[in-house]
Amino acid sequence: MRTIVNPPSSAWNDLCRRPVKDQSQLAVQVGKILSDVKNNGDRALLKYTLKFDGAATDDLRISEKEISEAEKEIPDELKSAIAVAGSNIERFHRTQLPDDGIIVETLRGVRCWRKSVAVEKAGIYVPGGSAPLFSTVLMLAIPARIAGCREIIMCTPPDKNGKVNQLILYTARISGVTSFFRVGGAQAIAAMAYGTETIPKADRIFGPGNQYVTKAKEMVQLDGVPIDMPAGPSEVLVIADDSAEPSFVASDLIAQAEHGTDSQVLLVTTSTALLSEVSKEIDKQLPALPRKAIAEKALANSLLISFDSIEKCMEFSNLYAPEHLIISVSDPAAATECVTNAGSVFIGKYSCESAGDYASGTNHTLPTNGFARNYSGVSVDSFMKKITFQELSGEGLLNLGPVIQKMAAAELLEGHRNAVTIRLNSLKNA
Amino acid sequence: MRTIVNPPSSAWNDLCRRPVKDQSQLAVQVGKILSDVKNNGDRALLKYTLKFDGAATDDLRISEKEISEAEKEIPDELKSAIAVAGSNIERFHRTQLPDDGIIVETLRGVRCWRKSVAVEKAGIYVPGGSAPLFSTVLMLAIPARIAGCREIIMCTPPDKNGKVNQLILYTARISGVTSFFRVGGAQAIAAMAYGTETIPKADRIFGPGNQYVTKAKEMVQLDGVPIDMPAGPSEVLVIADDSAEPSFVASDLIAQAEHGTDSQVLLVTTSTALLSEVSKEIDKQLPALPRKAIAEKALANSLLISFDSIEKCMEFSNLYAPEHLIISVSDPAAATECVTNAGSVFIGKYSCESAGDYASGTNHTLPTNGFARNYSGVSVDSFMKKITFQELSGEGLLNLGPVIQKMAAAELLEGHRNAVTIRLNSLKNA
Numbered sequence: 001m002r003t004i005v006n007p008p009s010s011a012w013n014d015l016c017r018r019p020v021k022d023q024s025q026l027a028v029q030v031g032k033i034l035s036d037v038k039n040n041g042d043r044a045l046l047k048y049t050l051k052f053d054g055a056a057t058d059d060l061r062i063s064e065k066e067i068s069e070a071e072k073e074i075p076d077e078l079k080s081a082i083a084v085a086g087s088n089i090e091r092f093h094r095t096q097l098p099d100d101g102i103i104v105e106t107l108r109g110v111r112c113w114r115k116s117v118a119v120e121k122a123g124i125y126v127p128g129g130s131a132p133l134f135s136t137v138l139m140l141a142i143p144a145r146i147a148g149c150r151e152i153i154m155c156t157p158p159d160k161n162g163k164v165n166q167l168i169l170y171t172a173r174i175s176g177v178t179s180f181f182r183v184g185g186a187q188a189i190a191a192m193a194y195g196t197e198t199i200p201k202a203d204r205i206f207g208p209g210n211q212y213v214t215k216a217k218e219m220v221q222l223d224g225v226p227i228d229m230p231a232g233p234s235e236v237l238v239i240a241d242d243s244a245e246p247s248f249v250a251s252d253l254i255a256q257a258e259h260g261t262d263s264q265v266l267l268v269t270t271s272t273a274l275l276s277e278v279s280k281e282i283d284k285q286l287p288a289l290p291r292k293a294i295a296e297k298a299l300a301n302s303l304l305i306s307f308d309s310i311e312k313c314m315e316f317s318n319l320y321a322p323e324h325l326i327i328s329v330s331d332p333a334a335a336t337e338c339v340t341n342a343g344s345v346f347i348g349k350y351s352c353e354s355a356g357d358y359a360s361g362t363n364h365t366l367p368t369n370g371f372a373r374n375y376s377g378v379s380v381d382s383f384m385k386k387i388t389f390q391e392l393s394g395e396g397l398l399n400l401g402p403v404i405q406k407m408a409a410a411e412l413l414e415g416h417r418n419a420v421t422i423r424l425n426s427l428k429n430a
Numbered sequence: 431m432r433t434i435v436n437p438p439s440s441a442w443n444d445l446c447r448r449p450v451k452d453q454s455q456l457a458v459q460v461g462k463i464l465s466d467v468k469n470n471g472d473r474a475l476l477k478y479t480l481k482f483d484g485a486a487t488d489d490l491r492i493s494e495k496e497i498s499e500a501e502k503e504i505p506d507e508l509k510s511a512i513a514v515a516g517s518n519i520e521r522f523h524r525t526q527l528p529d530d531g532i533i534v535e536t537l538r539g540v541r542c543w544r545k546s547v548a549v550e551k552a553g554i555y556v557p558g559g560s561a562p563l564f565s566t567v568l569m570l571a572i573p574a575r576i577a578g579c580r581e582i583i584m585c586t587p588p589d590k591n592g593k594v595n596q597l598i599l600y601t602a603r604i605s606g607v608t609s610f611f612r613v614g615g616a617q618a619i620a621a622m623a624y625g626t627e628t629i630p631k632a633d634r635i636f637g638p639g640n641q642y643v644t645k646a647k648e649m650v651q652l653d654g655v656p657i658d659m660p661a662g663p664s665e666v667l668v669i670a671d672d673s674a675e676p677s678f679v680a681s682d683l684i685a686q687a688e689h690g691t692d693s694q695v696l697l698v699t700t701s702t703a704l705l706s707e708v709s710k711e712i713d714k715q716l717p718a719l720p721r722k723a724i725a726e727k728a729l730a731n732s733l734l735i736s737f738d739s740i741e742k743c744m745e746f747s748n749l750y751a752p753e754h755l756i757i758s759v760s761d762p763a764a765a766t767e768c769v770t771n772a773g774s775v776f777i778g779k780y781s782c783e784s785a786g787d788y789a790s791g792t793n794h795t796l797p798t799n800g801f802a803r804n805y806s807g808v809s810v811d812s813f814m815k816k817i818t819f820q821e822l823s824g825e826g827l828l829n830l831g832p833v834i835q836k837m838a839a840a841e842l843l844e845g846h847r848n849a850v851t852i853r854l855n856s857l858k859n860a
Binding site for chain 1: 508511517518540547550561564597634651681685686688689715769771778781785787797799800809811816820824826832833837846849852857
């Protein structure tokens with residue numbers, strides 16, 4: 001861990017820099033998979049499933065039987081926990097449903113409004129592999145269902161026997177997924193972007209994944225398929241003062257570090273004493289961690305920074321724009337007020353990041369890699385589009401018509417002007 | 431114009447297909463400009479401004495003096511028209527400011543909420559050329575100002591003498607643009623995406639443009655810069671029945687057709703009589719149009735389709751997903767209720783598209799090319815991001831903690847579980 005005391009603002013940009021990977025080779029590989037699936041549909045999917053997942057399946061669609069069998073395998077205790085998390089996520093996300101009621105009469109007889117409509121088909125990718133991230137299913141399918149998507153398509157990779165993780169299947173069923181497919185990697189993204197014989201084309205694509213998946217998501221954008229957000233390693237920035245509990249802070253840094261060796265972990269504090277106390281606590285907690293080897297590598301690149309005021313801590317955090325921001329200070333309200341760039345914020349010493357990762361109700365699909373500056377996390381909005389409406393009465397056109405005519409003429413668009421003139425003439429002759 | 435009576439649904443997908451251009455060569459050209467500006471900043475911008483605009487300028491920033499001089503040149507009558515349009519756009523867009531007041535207590539002691547925050551720097555591109563599209567400035571800068579962007583950066587190309595269109599400058603000043611630059615084309619997009627010595631890096635990039643501009647916008651997305659939406663030729667679909675006025679319908683089709691030879695123009699009607707009446711009216715109105723040659727080419731590719739019910743018309747329209755949808759039928763409320771895919775909708779015979787293009791209050795930056803299926807037009811939302819917050823009290827963690835522990839354990843993330851365990855232990859020992 002690198003400890004830095006009071007870095008000058010000239011050094012801040014460097015401290016905020018994330019590692020950059022050269023991915024030019026990746027684009028070539030993924031581009032081939034995308035065009036193969038686009039041209040050959042299911043045949044390409046089955047080929048890649050054999051090649052990359054080692055599964056010789058001939059049925060991409062997951063059967064009802066497989067889903068209901070999965071349900072039987074999940075312990076009741078875990079089912080109850082998932083139900084509580086799902087209910088919290090549902091409750092919070094329901095408040096995000098837009099209120100479209102307002103009709104604005106901008107001039108007499110000129111009424112404007114808008115309406116939010118769900119995209120018809122949401123495509124959700126859920127990674128498989130060693131750790132089954134079933135919490136991601138809750139975070140994507142529940143908002144899609146609340147938005148009103150008619151179809152919620154889920155793709156997740158099979159194991160060597162062609163089987164899909166049962167926890168993922170169970171969670172998908174209770175969250176509102178309507179179509180279940182066993183296919184992973186870049187080929188799954190291609191399938192949802194372009195559609196195949198079996199897998200429907202999705203209107204928007206969501207979900208985390210390995211470098212092939214995230215590159216594929218990036219590339220299908222160029223074909224006009226919106227995605228949730230660009231990807232990057234997960235990250236946490238903890239802002240703490242003397243009032244913070246070193247063992248809690250250490251546990252949050254370790255939890256972030258266990259995600260992957262490229263996880264970004266920062267402590268920013270006004271207390272130089274805390275810097276060493278947290279270091280000691282990390283050394284104490286780390287040995288018991290099953291994913292110790294991963295966490296150690298991430299922690300080796302982590303930063304422990306002290307500043308002489310909470311204001312500076314907040315300013316630095318806004319420049320860094322962390323995916324997760326934990327604020328553990330004696331006056332959290334004042335600090336919270338200053339947040340302008342962050343994915344999700346955890347306030348006070350009992351708000352650990354893992355609360356939001358699973359169950360508090362907020363979404364865990366968040367912008368990382370500094371993208372919290374210009375992207376939002378997933379919400380009900382992510383599954384909706386907005387349509388505007390206007391209705392002009394005869395009176396409305398009499399009021400607004402001359403304005404349109406002058407502006408159209410100044411833009412040299414006489415056809416636009418004439419569409420008004422011809423109507424105004426008919427009103428005047430009436 | 432192609433007239434089609436009652437096409438079977440098997441033919442609908444073909445009728446909805448937009449022309450596809452091969453742009454692989456374009457990507458290479460634009461890619462070179464992007465990396466040149468990324469590496470060489472202002473020097474590259476000045477070089478391309480000389481090369482593409484023929485302007486030998488050494489000052490990319492437009493001076494206060496140039497802006498205030500522009501103001502003097504605009505006729506008062508046009509200024510008043512722009513003021514009315516601006517005020518309508520402001521009034522409608524103000525209602526889009528999100529209401530962040532709701533705090534949800536998902537479980538006792540677990541409080542969640544979210545806050546909308548403007549992106550700091552909005553980048554706006556405004557094309558120059560023969561027709562000065564100053565209305566675009568209103569449509570982009572006003573929502574950016576309402577959202578609360580601290581900086582609104584505008585790039586627009588100079589003419590051969592290095593001068594920028596005065597109407598664009600004037601409109602930008604009154605709409606809230608804070609930084610004005612004379613630079614156009616793909617190089618302007620690159621400047622706002624990466625930043626140069628003179629031009630600040632924008633958090634999001636907006637605005638229409640030629641094929642170089644739109645390809646550049648598409649490509650900078652891969653570097654994590656969000657754009658308003660993918661581009662395509664402008665389009666209108668008119669749904670009409672016997673009650674529609676053929677001369678009005680014809681004027682709307684012509685207004686759309688004058689945008690460009692690739693404009694998409696469709697009439698969908700339940701009245702076969704209207705098909706020929708509108709054709710006749712087009713022939714009558716067209717000769718007087720200054721941009722007749724352009725409109726004729728667009729109209730040659732246009733479709734006039736009749737169906738036997740308004741329901742079928744609406745179904746076809748939702749499949750087509752038009753940028754602009756005009757509904758001129760005797761029961762517009764019922765038809766309007768059916769709209770699921772459209773950019774902006776114009777209801778009734780006095781609601782011509784040019785009302786929304788300029789002055790009704792709705793935004794004219796809209797998804798085209800079928801993207802109304804999965805994209806929204808520009809609104810105040812386009813300039814904001816949303817941050818979520820959660821605050822757990824000790825009681826909150828006692829309630830939620832066991833749920834998090836079980837889920838983290840099932841995802842094999844012991845570090846996530848421990849962040850809860852260590853806090854629960856301290857609460858139990860207290």
